[in-house]
Amino acid sequence: MPTVVYQLPDGSTSSVDVPVGQSVMDGSVRNNLPGIVAECGGSCSCATCHVYVNDDSSAAFGEPTLEEQDLLEFLDGVQPCSRLACQLVLTPDVDTVTVTVPSADA
Ligand code: FES
Numbered sequence: 849m850p851t852v853v854y855q856l857p858d859g860s861t862s863s864v865d866v867p868v869g870q871s872v873m874d875g876s877v878r879n880n881l882p883g884i885v886a887e888c889g890g891s892c893s894c895a896t897c898h899v900y901v902n903d904d905s906s907a908a909f910g911e912p913t914l915e916e917q918d919l920l921e922f923l924d925g926v927q928p929c930s931r932l933a934c935q936l937v938l939t940p941d942v943d944t945v946t947v948t949v950p951s952a953d954a
Pocket of ligand 1: 873886887888889890891892893894895896897932933934935937
């Protein structure tokens with residue numbers, strides 16, 4: 849099962865096993881981790897699941913859709929590695945990925 853390492857806003861790290869077919873957002877919400885609010889429940893319409901995908905993990909996910917890009921465009925603190933965690937679905941090829949959860953004021 850893929851492992852997602854969440855680098856949390858308070859500087860701590862949490863590693864979670866996330867089943868294939870679930871998203872990085874699912875892994876956070878289902879384990880009550882802080883920082884990923886996911887107001888829309890994963891339908892790519894709220895952008896409250898913003899994360900930074902670490903360089904060594906970016907190849908694990910496909911390119912963002914236009915819908916995701918449109919939402920990311922208007923976020924504060926957006927970086928080239930910014931993604932919406934609900935759109936980052938784990939596949940059988942993924943072993944471990946690492947994401948950084950921005951603080952609420954990022
Ligand atoms: Fe709403 Fe990701 S949970 S856009």
